[in-house]
Amino acid sequence: MHSATVIVALALTFLIPACDFPRPPQAVTIANPPITRPVTPSDITTLEEAMAAVITVCREDLHLPVVDPIQVLLYKNTASFASFGQGWRTLPIDSDTFTAFTQRGEIHIDLQKTHGEKWATLIDLLAHEYGHAIQAGVSDRHMARWFNEGFASWVAARVLDSLGWQGYAIALERATLELSNNREQLTRLGDLDWHWEDLRTASRGNIKTYVLAFCCYCAPYRPRRSSRNDAIHHKRRF
Numbered sequence: 668m669h670s671a672t673v674i675v676a677l678a679l680t681f682l683i684p685a686c687d688f689p690r691p692p693q694a695v696t697i698a699n700p701p702i703t704r705p706v707t708p709s710d711i712t713t714l715e716e717a718m719a720a721v722i723t724v725c726r727e728d729l730h731l732p733v734v735d736p737i738q739v740l741l742y743k744n745t746a747s748f749a750s751f752g753q754g755w756r757t758l759p760i761d762s763d764t765f766t767a768f769t770q771r772g773e774i775h776i777d778l779q780k781t782h783g784e785k786w787a788t789l790i791d792l793l794a795h796e797y798g799h800a801i802q803a804g805v806s807d808r809h810m811a812r813w814f815n816e817g818f819a820s821w822v823a824a825r826v827l828d829s830l831g832w833q834g835y836a837i838a839l840e841r842a843t844l845e846l847s848n849n850r851e852q853l854t855r856l857g858d859l860d861w862h863w864e865d866l867r868t869a870s871r872g873n874i875k876t877y878v879l880a881f882c883c884y885c886a887p888y889r890p891r892r893s894s895r896n897d898a899i900h901h902k903r904r905f
């Protein structure tokens with residue numbers, strides 16, 4: 668065993684409370700789910716039903732090349748998320764700041780950070796991560812971080828729209844308004860790729876990264892308007 672690994676393992680043994688001790692994730696395989704169109708969030712009670720709704724919209728409405736089967740790995744706590752999900756080298760910094768990630772077509776979720784939320788409430792998170800899985804399935808070429816995150820956020824917005832839970836125009840309008848209200852704090856689009864993590868963990872990091880990426884991804888498809896908040900301008904401005 669590598670000496671650095673031994674040190675980390677010993678540190679975990681003595682520093683992490685017993686209830687937070689790293690444990691392997693629960694793996695849930697979603698395969699060939701039935702077409703599912705829940706009318707209200709209360710119609711969804713399980714992870715399988717939530718993923719079936721996400722996959723239904725992606726396949727039937729958005730005509731995306733869906734990933735099927737797909738595995739969702741559920742981690743009981745952040746220590747498990749860090750050690751089994753990402754590996755020892757990332758402990759403990761990275762795993763503290765995000766709830767889920769997708770790698771090699773697998774969705775990893777830290778249940779400690781979802782605070783017992785119902786799967787219906789987490790459907791935008793599931794849809795976002797499923798968007799990443801679709802990207803990985805289509806191509807392994809490196810894409811700009813803002814493009815990947817913008818696409819995943821677009822998938823999440825479109826899923827909520829297709830289910831009738833939140834209109835796509837409303838999601839885009841809200842994001843555009845957030846950008847407009849924080850314009851002086853935004854960076855250039857090209858800088859997003861280099862400084863994504865720094866920006867994400869800074870004050871108003873979600874707006875500087877995910878909201879900006881979402882608007883930039885959506886801008887070409889948005890009808891032109893004369894509004895002063897027009898997202899069409901984002902590509903030129905940032």
Ligand SMILES: [Zn+2]
Nearest residue numbers: 795799816819
């Ligand atoms: Zn993402």
